[in-house]
Amino acid sequence: MDQTIADRRLVTILVADVVGYSRLIGADETGTLRRLKALRRDVIGPSIAASKGRIIKTVGDGFIAEFGSAVRAVNCAISIQQGLARHEAGIAEDRALRLRIGINLGDVVVEPDGDLYGDGVNVAARLEPLSEAGGICLSRSVYDQVRDKLRYPFQDRGKLELKNIARPVGVFSLPASAIADLTDTDEQVPEPVKTSNRKPWKATAVGAGFLTLLAAGGLGWWSWTASKAPAPNQTIAAKLAGETREAPRLSIVVLPFSNLSNDPEQDYFADSITEDLTTDLSHLAGSFVIARNTAFTYKNKPVDVKQIGRELGVRYVLEGSVRRTGEKVVLNSQLISAETGAHIWSDRFDGDRSRLGDLQVEFVARLARSLDVQLTEAESLRSFRERPVNLDASDLAMRGWASLNKQRSVANNNEAVQYFSQALKLDPNLPRAVLGLSRALMNKVINRWSEDIQADIEGSDGLITKYIEKFPSDAAALVVKGDVFRSNKHFDAALAMYDAAIVANRNFAAAYALKGHVSLLSGKAYAAIPSEIEAIRISPRDPLVNVWYYFVCHAHTHMAQWEEAIAWCNKCVAISPFWQAYIDLAAAYAWTGRAYEAKAAVSELLKLMPGYTVKKWATAGWSNHSRFLEEYQLIVEGLRKAGLQEE
Known part of the structure; x- marks a missing residue:
């Protein structure tokens, strides 16, 4: 019997797809096909040839190519993306051709006709939809080959589960903005076609690819279709919101501490300590700390630390309890490995309530030593946790923050205002009360609950300015100051405050989300998306995560990337x-x-x-920036097309 042994070889596979192809064809079939043909002739073909690659297959809006070198494949991808930006310069953003590219190094089966199939191809196809429009996604196998040869600013996305791929794949990306900024001196291999007059990046997206892998008899074959938007649960947002990826070394979630006091009313006290510790742990060098709002979704629920580790992408879980008897406070805590479930560290702290701040600083310092990391800004931590002058005022401030952290509503916010105001009557300079009242007043303005907007803005600004003079690196305070600027439509100043907040606490999810939102309001929709993605990564179960998904959607809407907008807004309303x-x-x-x-x-x-x-949407007055208003008009016209009543 004749037995043929399949030919196999190790190659680098590049998969590329046009973003929103069906939309472009629907809007201008003749023009789109003409420009796509010119793109293949003038950019794609010469770039692949110069990099000594071979196109395996090209159908409709995409292609697969193979290369004998990972370095050449990556340089070819960059050459294509830069050449495409030049090729489409001057084309309206909603009509411009944009590519997503995925690259993988793997073992493939070679058919007699030269076609390739197998996981080496499949992984590249699954990476392509994870790329930004105009960007590149590559597997760790490719990254390991190019990391010491190419000086490109790759971003590590960790390990991701890819559909129909048996094991998690390490994923690295090069965003469109980075590709646009590359110069000839950034790379060390001369193969790529040189380009000039690069168009600044204006579009970023996380959409679907054009490849659908079908299983047949245990082997894979390719079916090619026009590009379409992915189901929301296949986007990178879904990956960030709970699927397995490689956790940073010092990644941790602080679960809500249990209240062991006889009085259930003391829950607010335990919650306050949990929140303080979450903030303080962000000062550990190299830490990735899950946001408080996500951590509190586990309150009063049975806990499986391994499952939490998988859901949140963390290595450690910190849990504990608080017992308060009169003026005595006892803290018990344990640090648990989310990978094995083993207890790594435990400790007990006790003392007078007036020493609570000192106890918390000592707690974080001991935990840092157990993890063999350095605690930065220790003196700053001590100043934040300084002993209160009036313990009753401190207690009222804790209750105020407990009210602020409840479900966002007029009643809860007003309750917080009352607690903070009472605290400040007892101690006019109590930091937690000053910050809390400023935050609550801005909440009234932002959520349009205020009866006197200007008075509340000025009241908040006066409080927070005084607070920042004493605590210039408090991230929460810097965000409030940013909100003051945002409410007055001083977007550049607001952006500077949110950036400063991120520098002060790189694990502050809200700062990233607001930075993205303000980027959009200031006419830079393309810059909004990375910040929103980071907010979702830090706090994937945040009560506001649906709003952050909407911010991503809204950025795509402003860039007339309708398919991507639909995918993200559906993700928002599904939550x-x-x-x-x-x-x-x-x-x-x-x-x-x-x-x-x-x-x-x-x-x-x-x-x-x-x-x-x-009319209500057209006159909402979110921003006065000319670029924003120009893009906003597309939404207004879209609402008319959709049949919404004019007035």
């Missing part, structure tokens, strides 16, 4: 209905010709905002 997401969905569906879906989105909007009209 919790949000009226602004239905605004963007209605406009995006209308612009892509899906009248039925647009009408359904309008219906959902009106359930949440009865009587809402095009």
Whole structure:
């Protein structure tokens, strides 16, 4: 019997796909096909040839290519992306061709006709949808080959589970903004085609690829279709929101400490200590600390530390208890490995409530020593946790923060204002009360609960300015100051405050989210998305995570990237209905010709905002930036197309 042994070889595979191809064809079939043909002739073909690669297959809007060198494959991808930016210069953003590229080094089966298949190809195809529009995603196998040869600013995304791939894959990316900024001296291998007059990056997206892998008899074959948006649970946001990835070495979540006092009313005291420790641990060098809002979703629930580790991507879980008897406080805690479930460290702290700040600083210092890391800014921590002049005022401030951390509502915010105001009557300079009242006043403004907006802005600003003079590196305070600037439409100043907050506490999810939002308000929609993604990574179960998904959606909407906007806004409303997401969905569906879906989105909007009209959205006054307003008009027109009542 004739037996043929399959030919195999180790190659680097590059998979590329045009973003939003079906939308582009629907809008201008002739022009899109003409420009795509020119792109293949003038950019893609010469770049692959110069890098000594070979196109395996090209169908419709994408192609697969193989290379004998990982370095050549990466340089070719950069050459193509830079050449594409030059090729499409002057084309309106909603009509410009953009590529996503995935690259993998792996073993493949070679067919007699030269076609390739196997996991080496499959992984590259799964990496492609994870790339930004105009960017590149590569596997660790490729990264290990190029890391010491190419001086490109790759970003480590950790290990990700890829569909139909048996094991997690280490993923690295090179965003479009980095590619646009590369110069000839940034690389060491001369093969790529040189380009000039690069167009600044203006589009970033996380969308779907054009490859669908079908299983047949245990072997894979390729079916090629037009590009379409991914299901929301296949986007990188879904990956960040709970699927397995390699955890940073010093990654930790502080679970809500149990209240062992006889009085259930003392829960606020235990919660306050948990929140303080979460903030303090961010001062450990190299730490990645899950945000308080995500950690508190586990309160009063059975805990499986291994499952938490998988859900949040952390190596350690810190849990403990607080017992308060009169003026005596006892803290018990244990650090547990999320990988093995083993207890790594435990300790007990006790003392007078007036020494609570000292106990917390000592707690973090001992924990740092157990993990063999350095505690930075120790003196700053001590100043934040200084002994209160009046213990009753301190207690009221804790209650105020407990009210602020409840579900966001007018009643809870007003309750917080009352507690903070009472605390400041007893101790006018109590830091926690000053910061808390300033935060609560800005909440009234931002959520449009205020009866006197200007008075509340000025009141908050006066408090927070005084606070920052004493504590200039308190991230929470810097965010409040940023909110003051944002409310006054001083977006550049707001952005500077949010950046300063991130420098002070790199694990402050809200600072990243607000930085992204302000980037959008200041006419830089393309810059918003990376910040929102980072916020989601830090606090994937945050009560506001649906709003952060909406911010990503809204950035895509402003860039007229309708398919990506639809995917992210659907992710938003799948978590919790949000009226602004239905605004963007209605406009995006209308612009892509899906009248039925647009009408359904309008219906959902009106359930949440009865009587809402095009005029109300057109005159909402979110920003006065000219670029923002120009992009915003597309949404207004989209709402008209969707059938929303004018007035």
